[in-house]
Amino acid sequence: xxxxxxxxMSGRATDQAVVEPDAPTSVEKSQKRSIRRAGTPMVIAAxxxxxxxxxGNLSAIVPSVVIGLTEHAPLVLAATGFALLYRLTGLINVAxxxxxxxxxxxxxxxxxxxxxxxxxxxxxxxxxxxxxSVATYLLIFxxxxxxxxxxxxxxxxxxxxxxxxxxxxxxxxxxPVRFFDVPPPDSVNIFGVGVASFRLVALLSVVILAVGxxxxxxxxxxxxxxxxxxxDEALAQVSGIRPFAVTVLIWFLAGLAGGMxxxxxxxxxxxxxxxxxxxxxxxxxxxxxxGIWGINGVMAVGVGTxxxxxxxxxxxxxxxxxxxxxxxxxxxxxxxxxxxLTESTKV
Amino acid sequence: MVLDTxxxxxxxxxxxxxxxxxxxxxxxxxxxxxxxxxxxxWGVGLYTFGVLYVRVDWPFEDPIQFVVCAVLATAAAGLCGxxxxxxxxxxxxxxxxxxxxxxxxxxxxxxxxxxxxxGGARGMGGLRFPYDSGDVxxxxxxxxxxxVALVAGILAYVWLVHRAPYGRLLIAIGSNEPxxxxxxxxxxxxxxxxxxxxxALMGLLGVMYGVMVRFLEVxxxxxxxxxxxxxxxxxxxxxxxxxxxVGVLLTVGFFDIVIQSYLPLPAEWYTQTIPLMREVxxxxxxxxxxxxxxxxLLGHMRRDRLMKRIHxx
Numbered sequence: 181x182x183x184x185x186x187x188x189m190s191g192r193a194t195d196q197a198v199v200e201p202d203a204p205t206s207v208e209k210s211q212k213r214s215i216r217r218a219g220t221p222m223v224i225a226a227x228x229x230x231x232x233x234x235x236g237n238l239s240a241i242v243p244s245v246v247i248g249l250t251e252h253a254p255l256v257l258a259a260t261g262f263a264l265l266y267r268l269t270g271l272i273n274v275a276x277x278x279x280x281x282x283x284x285x286x287x288x289x290x291x292x293x294x295x296x297x298x299x300x301x302x303x304x305x306x307x308x309x310x311x312x313s314v315a316t317y318l319l320i321f322x323x324x325x326x327x328x329x330x331x332x333x334x335x336x337x338x339x340x341x342x343x344x345x346x347x348x349x350x351x352x353x354x355x356p357v358r359f360f361d362v363p364p365p366d367s368v369n370i371f372g373v374g375v376a377s378f379r380l381v382a383l384l385s386v387v388i389l390a391v392g393x394x395x396x397x398x399x400x401x402x403x404x405x406x407x408x409x410x411x412d413e414a415l416a417q418v419s420g421i422r423p424f425a426v427t428v429l430i431w432f433l434a435g436l437a438g439g440m441x442x443x444x445x446x447x448x449x450x451x452x453x454x455x456x457x458x459x460x461x462x463x464x465x466x467x468x469x470x471g472i473w474g475i476n477g478v479m480a481v482g483v484g485t486x487x488x489x490x491x492x493x494x495x496x497x498x499x500x501x502x503x504x505x506x507x508x509x510x511x512x513x514x515x516x517x518x519x520x521l522t523e524s525t526k527v
Numbered sequence: 528m529v530l531d532t533x534x535x536x537x538x539x540x541x542x543x544x545x546x547x548x549x550x551x552x553x554x555x556x557x558x559x560x561x562x563x564x565x566x567x568x569w570g571v572g573l574y575t576f577g578v579l580y581v582r583v584d585w586p587f588e589d590p591i592q593f594v595v596c597a598v599l600a601t602a603a604a605g606l607c608g609x610x611x612x613x614x615x616x617x618x619x620x621x622x623x624x625x626x627x628x629x630x631x632x633x634x635x636x637x638x639x640x641x642x643x644x645x646g647g648a649r650g651m652g653g654l655r656f657p658y659d660s661g662d663v664x665x666x667x668x669x670x671x672x673x674x675v676a677l678v679a680g681i682l683a684y685v686w687l688v689h690r691a692p693y694g695r696l697l698i699a700i701g702s703n704e705p706x707x708x709x710x711x712x713x714x715x716x717x718x719x720x721x722x723x724x725x726x727a728l729m730g731l732l733g734v735m736y737g738v739m740v741r742f743l744e745v746x747x748x749x750x751x752x753x754x755x756x757x758x759x760x761x762x763x764x765x766x767x768x769x770x771x772x773v774g775v776l777l778t779v780g781f782f783d784i785v786i787q788s789y790l791p792l793p794a795e796w797y798t799q800t801i802p803l804m805r806e807v808x809x810x811x812x813x814x815x816x817x818x819x820x821x822x823x824l825l826g827h828m829r830r831d832r833l834m835k836r837i838h839x840x
Contacts, residue, residue, distance in 0.1 A: 336761065337817045347803050461625075498640060508633070
């Protein structure tokens with residue numbers, strides 16, 4: 181199939197064959213076959229290595245599950261929100277990191293300046309982050325899209341926005357870390373692992389929010405519109421769906437999820453302008469890898485990532501080593517996965 | 528007469544970033560490989576050189592010690608480019624973003640955790656110029672001139688690539704990769720070769736920086752280097768050879784030379800306000816340029832303008 185267009189950054193006409201995802205050419209088929217051939221031994225080798233390593237560290241498995249679930253729960257929420265946006269726009273919004281950071285700052289501001297409890301400020305902070313997300317769409321991404329800016333350029337724009345917000349926050353709040361004003365938590369023993377009671381409540385909250393988001397997307401009328409728009413924008417429009425309203429809704433929901441995840445990240449440790457940036461790489465990896473199996477996959481890979489991070493931190497001794505190993509593992513998975521997913525299987 | 532130290536440092540940063548932006552021009556501007564991990568390759572050169580130079584007991588002195596360490600560091604950056612290039616060669620822009628960003632993060636993590644080698648967060652001293660004129664300012668000025676020669680070489684290389692069949696192949700891959708593949712062009716090999724060479728040269732620029740500052744800090748591996756490189760390239764014009772030069776001069780040059788050396792601002796501004804303002808404005812500049820003038824100040828390639836004149840449109 182042929183499609184005419186203009187590459188905005190290079191300014192070069194792209195009126196050549198653009199291969200549609202559902203109609204792969206023989207060249208693409210052969211590439212996929214060769215990728216699979218190259219990838220299979222890597223997957224087998226990775227599974228064997230993981231099995232050997234796990235059997236040598238059996239005692240770390242249970243604590244890893246407990247710690248992974250309780251400490252890294254916000255990752256699932258943040259990844260779900262990011263996946264929503266990715267599905268609709270196909271855009272890797274690097275500034276999502278700052279939506280998370282701002283969610284943490286909004287929550288901390290309401291908590292420390294107005295004396296409101298953490299769970300009271302959670303929803304307002306998420307709503308504020310959602311509104312900010314919508315504002316970035318209306319003021320930057322929509323005008324850019326209307327001007328025909330390409331996907332790569334949109335990613336660079338989101339990178340610019342991310343930097344402007346990150347350093348703008350440093351300009352306003354400074355670089356020192358800040359803390360929520362919450363009472364010291366009790367410790368609860370779960371399978372021999374001491375966990376702060378607050379983290380259990382946070383885990384429960386994240387599960388409720390993530391499941392709610394999932395049900396909204398999969399079961400509600402608006403969720404159906406979202407999925408329809410992501411699958412085929414033209415067909416969705418013909419069916420009476422208003423793309424603008426649904427797109428604004430998506431940006432709001434993504435911001436809401438990111439902002440609340442940021443609040444959980446912040447109350448679990450501290451708040452700083454780099455909070456979202458530190459979490460972003462794993463959110464991105466979780467969405468790109470988990471997206472293969474839809475939104476369920478994003479959630480499952482998010483949970484698995486949290487547990488794997490905890491396990492590797494316990495066995496390797498340093499959280500940075502764990503992040504390094506897991507980043508490398510994700511990159512190998514992406515290499516094995518090969519080319520871009522088709523629209524219908526993104527989330 | 529020796530130039531002011533601030534001015535030399537500012538000029539050094541500008542020239543080094545011009546070099547990085549020229550290399551990114553080949554990757555992003557021509558081949559459309561969105562390398563968001565420029566600082567990673569630059570950092571591999573910087574830290575490999577530092578570790579080899581300071582930690583290894585070489586049986587020879589400078590300048591041979593410098594040359595050997597610089598060659599090995601450049602090769603290390605090139606090898607990393609080959610590995611990352613192989614990982615991302617078949618991936619779309621999302622995968623390339625993750626791969627390069629992940630690599631830059633991995634380099635920063637290793638530089639932080641491997642304290643025995645890199646000094647970790649404390650940093651690592653012990654680097655020096657491979658010559659000694661007896662005056663630090665003169666040494667720095669000479670090193671700046673060496674860097675200018677190196678970047679002039681990179682500029683000449685990029686200029687030659689634009690006029691060679693190899694350059695046209697890169698443009699073809701960037702414009703429509705499936706089409707280039709279907710025409711039998713060695714797309715993967717070409718991308719790997721390009722990524723390896725440009726990453727190696729980014730590493731060499733890291734080596735140059737290491738000698739100039741003589742003290743390695745993990746904080747130098749932040750997003751600032753990548754940002755300044757991308758902003759310079761995008762503002763100047765990502766598809767033009769001179770886009771990188773013009774863009775970096777207008778952005779980094781304005782902040783690191785004009786403001787740092789010539790504007791009479793309160794002293795305390797230079798430590799906090801100006802660096803933060805610089806990054807905020809760089810981010811805003813990226814947004815504005817890509818929304819309103821995606822091809823940057825210099826616009827289209829000459830050959831595209833020529834083709835339009837010939838064929839109309």
